[in-house]
Amino acid sequence: MSDTAKVLVVDDEDRIRRLIKMYLERENFEIEEADNGQTALELALQNDYDAIILDIMMPEMDGIEVCQELRKEKNTPVLMLTAKGEESNRVQGFEIGADDYIVKPFSPREVVLRVKAILRRVSELKLVEADMSSKNIIAFPHLTIDLDAYRVTTHGKEVSLTPKEYELLCFLAQSPDKVYKREDLLKEVWHYEFFGDLRTVDTHIKRLREKLMSVSEDAAKMIVTVWGVGYKLEVDDE
Template identity: 40%
Template sequence: MNDHVLVVEDEIQLATLTEDYLKASGFQTSALYEGLSVVEWVKTHSPDLILLDSMLPGKDGVEICKEIRQFSQVPIIMVTAKIDEIDRLLGLEIGSDDYICKPCSLREVVARVKAVLRRHALVPENLIQSAESNSEPDIILQLDKTRYKAKLRGRELDLTAVEFAMLDILSASPGRVYSRGQLMEAIYRDNRIVSERTIDSHIKKLRKKFTEVQPDYELIHSVYGAGYKLEY
């Protein structure tokens, strides 16, 4: 593994520890400790992934992320100590690929880095295609993870950030059944308390929006006693 991870963190000791964990897992690393130099550094060095703290001296991580998205689709994981900032980080305008809440285990950080890189490697254009082998594939579902937008049969869906996150998870492994608990854990990473009915409500809203585009086509299926899966 030779992926190069840029760690942007103003707490130098934490940045150093994060680099140590990443290096132990085979990554190359670099670190920056303030926000003003990040954009130019990324343009010059082209890292494979950025761990970006949301609160930095000089320029905050959210603004940095927006600027980087103007010229690069490099995976970005935002790191925040502010629970009330999570909805903002998941907003359509940010363009981050994932977020981590402080305090967090550095092993979890490494696992998230690996997961995001793996996802980008498997779906480089963020396209979910039908299984039919035509000369021009019939694209059923298209996800743009940099803008949190989705299209079904070419028509844009009006999704909330949570609905997009749920669709992203389900579409990553078509046919795989996810329990309500797994969906809750994947979507609400800030450990907020939600009920299984909340997941059911989001699924219901997703299905309604799918039906508005294609009335006779079921994309998300219920598996009795188990959960939900996305299948064409």
């Protein structure tokens, strides 16, 4: 992870932005701020941030809308800030592409650890995958994952995924036809830094299927639900 990772902090409360900024700058992050959703979206589209810390409840445009619009153009990792009791908003956030969330009130140190965890997973993912495979390409009849290029294609067309969606797909692809419980996927893909519930896995699987379906129905059908157990990536022999 670079010592000069750039993070956009978005919250309509000055106190919260200052607090997060102070703690992240201590860790050598470069911080930019926005106090409303519209400004945040403009900055996020104009700049290449390593991560975005995004409050849900904001004026002009809420965090859900910002993340939804951002995902149409970019896959920048997004860490949502949510108030207690906003569980439905958190689930909705995952459905439209958020990578993690923290519930207010929070420890600033936890925010730092979560941001570091997200950036570490993104920066180290290719190295981890290379260790797990003697080849840097995982190829199936309807799906190809280029681990060096961080690129997923199906029938020659590229599929744009968020870092977490990509990591989930790669994990399933490394052991095709193996069924994973949702609990196992939470542990292996989200790691110990993430404290979520099983719906986190469901929403990411749903998003992953939708993105594959937009390019190839064959590829989307590879993500199989094993009812009462979990999920697998099913490969047909051709």
